[in-house]
Amino acid sequence: MSERDTAAMLASKPETAGTELSAMERLREANEQLKRLLDDPIFRTGAEATARTAINAMIAVADMFPIVGGIGSFAADATKVWAHYKYRFDRARVIKAGGDPSKVKYSKIDLTPDVSVALAVGTEVFEVIGAGAVSTHAIETVAQIRHDLPRIKKAFARFREVVAYKADISAEEMEAAMVFDVNLE
């Protein structure tokens, strides 16, 4: 529906149409803002770090339960090893073809990209010693959080900049709102 149609609808049903316009516009606005935010590399990196932290925390808690809980931890380690070697092979292939290896992206499937494969796999020894009751994934999670926390903080700082823009109201906007008896102060 075009804005012109909406304006016509406003004229015919001022009460209900006004509410509908507001809800539709708000939804669209929120969607656009989210898209714009996710286009921002700092915010996107922070959002990924937040999601990664949440998933790692869930796996770490589940890992305290023997056998079933260990499945998540094992899967995380397996995907890490896969992502690590895939990255190495892809880089080697690109270099061999004379391409730019810096363009090869590391897979986002690795939940602990800043933790070494040796640490991730090595901690599994405690799984055997602790008969599966030790949350070995917690070790990798803590190690990863040390890298992810600054990213999350940066993303929040970026988000604050975007929010600050909304809180900033010019004298002209205040005057315009006052025309409709709304005080923006």
Next chain:
Amino acid sequence: MDTRTALRVLIESSDLKQEDKDEMIAAIPEMTDEEVRELGTALAKQKKEDAAAAKKAMAAIDKMLVE
């Protein structure tokens, strides 16, 4: 400032897509006084709500970043 100019200012300062803003601004001359007042009031109230929510969010982020 008259109501139509005020409406234009509020539309321009909104977070809508530029093409939507242009379309709404172009429709202003065809709108009745009642429609102008209704849309202007809605946009002004929305701006007030957004600004209040933004200030709350900023305070929460500041608190979190300090901690």
